[in-house]
Amino acid sequence: MRALKLHELTLAERLADMAVDALIDEADLSPKPALVDRRGNGAHSDLHLGLMHASALSLWPMFKAMAEAALDIGEIGLPLREALGRIGREGEQAMLVTTNGVNTHRGAIWALGLLTAAAALAPRDITLNAARLALLNDRYAPQPLSHGAQVAQRYGARGAREEAQLGFPSVTQRGLPQLRKSRQQNIGEQNARLDALLAIMTELADTCVLYRAGPEGIAAMQRGAQAVLDAGGSATLAGRRQLHELDNQLLALNASPGGAADLLAACLFIDRLDGAL
Ligand SMILES: CC(C)(COP(=O)(O)OP(=O)(O)OC[C@H]1O[C@@H](n2cnc3c(N)ncnc32)[C@H](O[C@H]2O[C@H](COP(=O)(O)OP(=O)(O)OP(=O)(O)O)[C@@H](O)[C@H]2O)[C@@H]1O)[C@@H](O)C(=O)NCCC(=O)NCCS
Ligand SMILES: Nc1ncnc2[nH]cnc12
Numbered sequence: 001m002r003a004l005k006l007h008e009l010t011l012a013e014r015l016a017d018m019a020v021d022a023l024i025d026e027a028d029l030s031p032k033p034a035l036v037d038r039r040g041n042g043a044h045s046d047l048h049l050g051l052m053h054a055s056a057l058s059l060w061p062m063f064k065a066m067a068e069a070a071l072d073i074g075e076i077g078l079p080l081r082e083a084l085g086r087i088g089r090e091g092e093q094a095m096l097v098t099t100n101g102v103n104t105h106r107g108a109i110w111a112l113g114l115l116t117a118a119a120a121l122a123p124r125d126i127t128l129n130a131a132r133l134a135l136l137n138d139r140y141a142p143q144p145l146s147h148g149a150q151v152a153q154r155y156g157a158r159g160a161r162e163e164a165q166l167g168f169p170s171v172t173q174r175g176l177p178q179l180r181k182s183r184q185q186n187i188g189e190q191n192a193r194l195d196a197l198l199a200i201m202t203e204l205a206d207t208c209v210l211y212r213a214g215p216e217g218i219a220a221m222q223r224g225a226q227a228v229l230d231a232g233g234s235a236t237l238a239g240r241r242q243l244h245e246l247d248n249q250l251l252a253l254n255a256s257p258g259g260a261a262d263l264l265a266a267c268l269f270i271d272r273l274d275g276a277l
Contacts, residue, residue: 034250062091134164187235
């Protein structure tokens with residue numbers, strides 16, 4: 001009998017695999033404060049873990065197309081930025097068809113889309129090149145009054161666009177260093193990832209939290225996340241108590257840190273890519 005020969009994955013396919021894996025790892029990580037995880041729906045009535053998985057898988061062709069566009073065009077500039085915008089909008093439609101209209105991964109399409117394209121061009125300069133792409137103005141992008149735009153107007157908050165334009169400081173200066181520090185303490189991968197999420201939450205202006213719960217919600221998220229880390233992190237008993245407290249507080253405020261969750265996925269993507277280099 002002849003052996004079945006599987007085709008070797010292209011670079012674009014491997015990057016799409018890594019992006020989807022990062023989204024699934026983020027969704028599965030538990031217990032995340034007020035977010036969808038293996039325990040339940042957090043502060044969401046319209047989301048659940050199966051939907052997050054289906055949504056992540058629906059985005060695989062989009063991530064692959066973004067990486068291919070970067071490889072075809074070969075340089076940072078308006079043609080690539082506008083190609084990514086078009087592919088991203090199509091991906092968002094595919095996501096909405098899969099989820100029956102629920103917004104599961106809009107922020108992740110933005111962050112991981114830019115990072116996937118940047119990784120295809122030059123993995124070692126990934127956040128710098130993602131920022132350069134985010135700084136270019138896509139002439140075809142619609143200007144809807146999104147939740148992010150509304151809270152930017154009301155509170156002057158820096159949202160997803162600015163986070164990318166600055167080269168993802170929440171990821172490079174908070175999430176990744178914490179992930180590596182916690183791993184060195186041999187506390188287990190899930191605890192290290194939870195600590196990374198908390199580190200991201202300590203300073204982020206998450207526009208999802210701001211839209212739902214205002215500055216009070218942001219203060220509760222940032223203060224509570226810092227309290228877990230100060231108590232020794234999510235692997236310690238004292239830290240777990242603080243984490244439980246943070247979960248309760250955010251649920252009471254109906255505040256879901258969806259932006260922080262997307263940035264954790266970005267963090268896991270870059271970490272995986274570093275491991276593959
Ligand atoms: C340029 C865009 C990023 C648009 O940004 P803008 O801020 O105008 O739009 P939003 O759609 O409100 O926000 C983008 C999403 O980014 C996540 N996010 C929030 N804060 C931050 C932050 N500080 N840094 C990084 N990322 C952040 C967040 O995504 C998660 O939350 C989603 C659910 O949130 P929300 O929409 O508020 O809630 P809903 O469930 O819809 O309603 P309620 O339940 O509250 O009633 C969830 O999807 C997570 O992913 C923000 O939502 C860019 O998005 C854009 O232009 N998109 C158009 C398509 C495109 O061109 N893409 C290009 C690909 S390269
Ligand atoms: N796990 C999660 N729960 C709720 N919103 C999210 N957006 C991205 N990941 C999420």
